[in-house]
């Protein structure tokens with residue numbers, strides 16, 4: 261047993277990865293109550309976390325405190341342990357709001373973070389709209405200095421082995437030219453899209469597409485307003501993706517049908533909370549396209565929303581904090597598992 265463990269350790273050191281290699285790309289959508297924390301484990305065993313939820317007890321007013329009491333950092337740690345992840349090889353902060361980067365300081369005290377990926381500093385106006393943004397950013401910059409730091413531009417690739425991760429948008433800029441295979445006109449474009457509900461940091465979100473073989477995953481953070489619209493209108497710059505984490509927690513500013521029509525996701529996941537995101541127009545858009553299967557991290561308590569079936573909802577109330585897991589194969593097939601029920605739905609190779 262000991263020899264086996266030593267052999268395994270040697271293998272891990274050779275690949276430089278934190279977890280043993282597998283033949284799937286696994287993506288956990290962790291419940292941070294209306295923020296984002298998306299943990300990917302690549303087939304080569306690298307861990308790639310997008311955002312780390314809220315600080316402290318989980319509000320915009322919360323401050324980072326003892327990591328043992330940090331709601332979201334503890335939830336990320338629990339999933340990491342379950343998945344065999346002992347360090348965060350790459351952390352991408354989509355933008356500097358507390359529901360996305362608030363948990364980073366506490367998480368760093370629970371798991372080493374080696375590489376920080378982000379974009380330039382928030383504006384003074386961002387602090388006016390969401391007070392506390394600059395203080396959180398300053399603490400983050402101090403932490404970031406302990407590791408490697410990258411500020412990728414649209415079109416850049418992130419340095420992960422075995423998967424292709426391309427940046428679509430960052431700091432308000434988007435791709436200048438279509439991705440290979442994309443570039444078609446999008447007949448679903450009308451008007452100029454939905455205005456951003458928050459106009460300072462959300463439209464500066466870093467957006468990426470992750471590709472493993474024939475499988476593609478689109479994650480745009482809280483990208484909204486003109487940069488989100490321009491990704492697929494009037495020309496589809498980003499092609500199709502199998503799984504789409506719906507922009508801005510499924511808020512109405514991510515509801516424009518043009519992006520869904522261009523990307524043609526088979527599965528659309530909303531990282532909503534009972535009273536945040538998951539707004540009625542987004543549900544209506546997804547329902548209007550029968551080829552899209554909608555999933556939610558939380559049942560919405562909004563009286564104007566008709567939720568997806570319970571089997572597609574990770575948390576029916578606040579008594580659970582279940583994740584949704586996507587496990588994808590290189591041939592493009594994947595499963596989606598509801599962490600609350602343990603039940604999986606298979607989406608076959610196309």
Ligand SMILES: [Zn+2]
Nearest residue numbers: 295359360482
């Ligand atoms: Zn957010």
